[in-house]
Amino acid sequence: MRAGFPDFRLGNVLATSFTGTLSERQGDPVERIPTPQRLIDWLAVYGLAVDSCTPAQLDRARELREAIHAAATAAAIQDPLPAAAVHVINDCSAQGRAAAVLTPEGERRWRLSSASRVEDALGVIAADAISIIAGERDGKLALCASPTCQAAFFDTSQSRTRKWCDMNTCGNRQKKARFNANRSKNPRPAR
Numbered sequence: 001m002r003a004g005f006p007d008f009r010l011g012n013v014l015a016t017s018f019t020g021t022l023s024e025r026q027g028d029p030v031e032r033i034p035t036p037q038r039l040i041d042w043l044a045v046y047g048l049a050v051d052s053c054t055p056a057q058l059d060r061a062r063e064l065r066e067a068i069h070a071a072a073t074a075a076a077i078q079d080p081l082p083a084a085a086v087h088v089i090n091d092c093s094a095q096g097r098a099a100a101v102l103t104p105e106g107e108r109r110w111r112l113s114s115a116s117r118v119e120d121a122l123g124v125i126a127a128d129a130i131s132i133i134a135g136e137r138d139g140k141l142a143l144c145a146s147p148t149c150q151a152a153f154f155d156t157s158q159s160r161t162r163k164w165c166d167m168n169t170c171g172n173r174q175k176k177a178r179f180n181a182n183r184s185k186n187p188r189p190a191r
Protein backbone atom coordinates (compact mmCIF):
# COMPACT_ATOMS: atom_id res chain seq x y z
CA MET A 1 0.00 0.00 0.00
CA ARG A 2 1.16 3.51 -0.75
CA ALA A 3 1.17 5.69 2.33
CA GLY A 4 -2.03 7.64 2.77
CA PHE A 5 -4.19 5.69 0.34
CA PRO A 6 -6.78 3.10 1.30
CA ASP A 7 -5.83 -0.50 0.56
CA PHE A 8 -7.39 -2.41 -2.31
CA ARG A 9 -9.93 -5.12 -1.62
CA LEU A 10 -8.99 -7.93 -3.91
CA GLY A 11 -11.55 -10.42 -5.15
CA ASN A 12 -11.56 -13.14 -7.78
CA VAL A 13 -14.07 -11.52 -10.09
CA LEU A 14 -12.65 -8.63 -12.10
CA ALA A 15 -15.84 -6.60 -12.59
CA THR A 16 -17.07 -6.73 -9.01
CA SER A 17 -13.58 -6.23 -7.62
CA PHE A 18 -13.55 -3.09 -9.70
CA THR A 19 -16.87 -1.86 -8.27
CA GLY A 20 -15.34 -2.64 -4.86
CA THR A 21 -12.82 0.18 -5.38
CA LEU A 22 -15.60 2.32 -3.90
CA SER A 23 -16.70 0.62 -0.71
CA GLU A 24 -19.18 1.39 2.06
CA ARG A 25 -21.42 3.04 -0.53
CA GLN A 26 -24.34 3.15 1.93
CA GLY A 27 -22.23 4.36 4.85
CA ASP A 28 -19.12 6.52 4.70
CA PRO A 29 -17.87 5.73 1.19
CA VAL A 30 -14.17 4.90 0.82
CA GLU A 31 -12.64 5.79 -2.55
CA ARG A 32 -9.83 3.31 -3.20
CA ILE A 33 -8.75 4.77 -6.53
CA PRO A 34 -8.52 8.44 -5.52
CA THR A 35 -5.78 9.34 -8.02
CA PRO A 36 -4.83 8.28 -11.57
CA GLN A 37 -1.76 6.51 -10.13
CA ARG A 38 -3.95 4.38 -7.86
CA LEU A 39 -5.99 3.27 -10.87
CA ILE A 40 -2.72 2.33 -12.61
CA ASP A 41 -1.73 0.35 -9.49
CA TRP A 42 -5.11 -1.40 -9.31
CA LEU A 43 -5.05 -2.36 -12.99
CA ALA A 44 -1.53 -3.78 -12.61
CA VAL A 45 -2.74 -6.08 -9.81
CA TYR A 46 -5.28 -7.53 -12.26
CA GLY A 47 -2.81 -8.01 -15.10
CA LEU A 48 -3.97 -4.93 -16.99
CA ALA A 49 -0.83 -2.81 -16.87
CA VAL A 50 -1.13 0.62 -18.48
CA ASP A 51 1.64 3.19 -19.01
CA SER A 52 -0.21 6.25 -17.85
CA CYS A 53 -3.58 7.59 -16.81
CA THR A 54 -4.98 11.08 -17.12
CA PRO A 55 -7.56 12.60 -14.76
CA ALA A 56 -10.11 12.30 -17.61
CA GLN A 57 -9.36 8.58 -17.94
CA LEU A 58 -9.79 8.15 -14.19
CA ASP A 59 -13.19 9.90 -14.50
CA ARG A 60 -14.12 7.51 -17.29
CA ALA A 61 -13.05 4.55 -15.17
CA ARG A 62 -15.22 5.73 -12.30
CA GLU A 63 -18.12 6.27 -14.68
CA LEU A 64 -17.77 2.67 -15.84
CA ARG A 65 -17.47 1.51 -12.23
CA GLU A 66 -20.72 3.20 -11.24
CA ALA A 67 -22.45 1.87 -14.36
CA ILE A 68 -21.38 -1.69 -13.51
CA HIS A 69 -22.49 -1.16 -9.92
CA ALA A 70 -25.93 0.08 -11.06
CA ALA A 71 -26.45 -2.69 -13.61
CA ALA A 72 -25.16 -5.46 -11.34
CA THR A 73 -27.35 -4.25 -8.48
CA ALA A 74 -30.41 -4.24 -10.76
CA ALA A 75 -29.53 -7.72 -12.00
CA ALA A 76 -29.10 -8.99 -8.43
CA ILE A 77 -32.59 -7.87 -7.42
CA GLN A 78 -34.06 -8.72 -10.82
CA ASP A 79 -34.94 -5.16 -11.72
CA PRO A 80 -34.79 -3.93 -15.31
CA LEU A 81 -31.24 -2.85 -16.19
CA PRO A 82 -30.82 0.96 -16.14
CA ALA A 83 -30.43 2.08 -19.76
CA ALA A 84 -27.78 4.72 -19.03
CA ALA A 85 -25.60 2.17 -17.23
CA VAL A 86 -25.94 -0.34 -20.06
CA HIS A 87 -24.93 2.38 -22.50
CA VAL A 88 -21.72 3.21 -20.59
CA ILE A 89 -20.79 -0.48 -20.21
CA ASN A 90 -21.34 -1.13 -23.92
CA ASP A 91 -19.41 1.98 -24.91
CA CYS A 92 -16.43 0.99 -22.79
CA SER A 93 -16.56 -2.55 -24.11
CA ALA A 94 -16.63 -1.33 -27.71
CA GLN A 95 -13.78 1.16 -27.22
CA GLY A 96 -11.37 -1.35 -25.71
CA ARG A 97 -8.79 -3.09 -27.84
CA ALA A 98 -7.41 -5.98 -25.90
CA ALA A 99 -6.63 -9.51 -26.96
CA ALA A 100 -6.93 -12.64 -24.87
CA VAL A 101 -3.67 -14.57 -25.07
CA LEU A 102 -2.81 -18.02 -23.85
CA THR A 103 0.36 -18.48 -21.81
CA PRO A 104 2.54 -21.59 -22.18
CA GLU A 105 1.16 -22.64 -18.76
CA GLY A 106 -2.34 -22.60 -20.17
CA GLU A 107 -3.53 -19.43 -18.47
CA ARG A 108 -5.44 -16.60 -20.08
CA ARG A 109 -3.83 -13.16 -20.03
CA TRP A 110 -4.89 -9.88 -21.57
CA ARG A 111 -2.70 -8.07 -24.04
CA LEU A 112 -3.67 -4.43 -24.39
CA SER A 113 -3.08 -2.55 -27.64
CA SER A 114 0.46 -1.19 -28.07
CA ALA A 115 -0.03 2.11 -26.24
CA SER A 116 -1.36 0.26 -23.16
CA ARG A 117 -4.37 2.51 -23.02
CA VAL A 118 -6.64 2.79 -20.00
CA GLU A 119 -9.56 2.41 -22.43
CA ASP A 120 -8.33 -1.07 -23.36
CA ALA A 121 -8.25 -2.10 -19.72
CA LEU A 122 -11.73 -0.67 -19.16
CA GLY A 123 -12.91 -2.67 -22.18
CA VAL A 124 -11.75 -5.88 -20.50
CA ILE A 125 -13.54 -4.91 -17.27
CA ALA A 126 -16.72 -3.98 -19.17
CA ALA A 127 -16.68 -7.32 -21.01
CA ASP A 128 -16.24 -9.13 -17.69
CA ALA A 129 -19.24 -7.24 -16.29
CA ILE A 130 -21.30 -8.16 -19.33
CA SER A 131 -20.49 -11.84 -18.91
CA ILE A 132 -21.67 -11.92 -15.28
CA ILE A 133 -24.72 -9.68 -15.72
CA ALA A 134 -25.81 -11.66 -18.78
CA GLY A 135 -25.58 -14.86 -16.76
CA GLU A 136 -22.88 -16.35 -18.96
CA ARG A 137 -20.76 -17.45 -16.03
CA ASP A 138 -21.34 -19.98 -13.33
CA GLY A 139 -22.48 -17.98 -10.31
CA LYS A 140 -25.12 -15.58 -9.12
CA LEU A 141 -25.15 -11.83 -8.54
CA ALA A 142 -26.16 -10.88 -5.01
CA LEU A 143 -26.00 -7.88 -2.70
CA CYS A 144 -23.83 -7.73 0.39
CA ALA A 145 -25.81 -8.14 3.60
CA SER A 146 -23.89 -5.39 5.38
CA PRO A 147 -26.30 -2.41 5.58
CA THR A 148 -23.51 0.13 5.04
CA CYS A 149 -22.18 -1.75 2.02
CA GLN A 150 -24.83 -3.52 -0.10
CA ALA A 151 -22.24 -4.01 -2.82
CA ALA A 152 -23.12 -6.29 -5.70
CA PHE A 153 -20.90 -9.37 -5.71
CA PHE A 154 -20.72 -12.55 -7.72
CA ASP A 155 -21.45 -15.61 -5.64
CA THR A 156 -19.69 -18.68 -6.99
CA SER A 157 -20.17 -20.78 -3.85
CA GLN A 158 -21.74 -24.18 -4.43
CA SER A 159 -24.85 -23.37 -2.38
CA ARG A 160 -25.10 -19.75 -3.68
CA THR A 161 -25.71 -18.58 -0.12
CA ARG A 162 -22.78 -16.21 0.34
CA LYS A 163 -23.93 -13.17 2.29
CA TRP A 164 -21.05 -10.73 2.15
CA CYS A 165 -19.10 -9.15 -0.66
CA ASP A 166 -15.92 -9.81 1.27
CA MET A 167 -15.43 -12.20 4.16
CA ASN A 168 -12.42 -10.32 5.56
CA THR A 169 -14.14 -6.97 5.82
CA CYS A 170 -17.96 -6.97 5.74
CA GLY A 171 -18.26 -10.59 6.90
CA ASN A 172 -15.89 -10.10 9.79
CA ARG A 173 -17.48 -6.86 10.89
CA GLN A 174 -20.91 -8.50 11.00
CA LYS A 175 -19.55 -11.42 12.98
CA LYS A 176 -17.91 -9.09 15.48
CA ALA A 177 -21.07 -7.00 15.79
CA ARG A 178 -23.09 -10.13 16.51
CA PHE A 179 -20.49 -11.35 19.00
CA ASN A 180 -20.55 -8.02 20.86
CA ALA A 181 -24.36 -7.94 20.84
CA ASN A 182 -24.48 -11.44 22.33
CA ARG A 183 -21.91 -10.55 24.93
CA SER A 184 -23.84 -7.52 26.16
CA LYS A 185 -27.04 -9.61 26.26
CA ASN A 186 -25.35 -12.38 28.26
CA PRO A 187 -22.68 -10.67 30.32
CA ARG A 188 -20.26 -12.94 32.08
CA PRO A 189 -20.83 -13.06 35.80
CA ALA A 190 -18.38 -10.82 37.61
CA ARG A 191 -16.00 -12.56 39.96
Ligand SMILES: [Zn+2]
Nearest residue numbers: 144149165170
Ligand atom coordinates in the same frame (compact mmCIF):
# COMPACT_ATOMS: atom_id res chain seq x y z
ZN1 LIG B 1 -19.89 -5.76 1.67
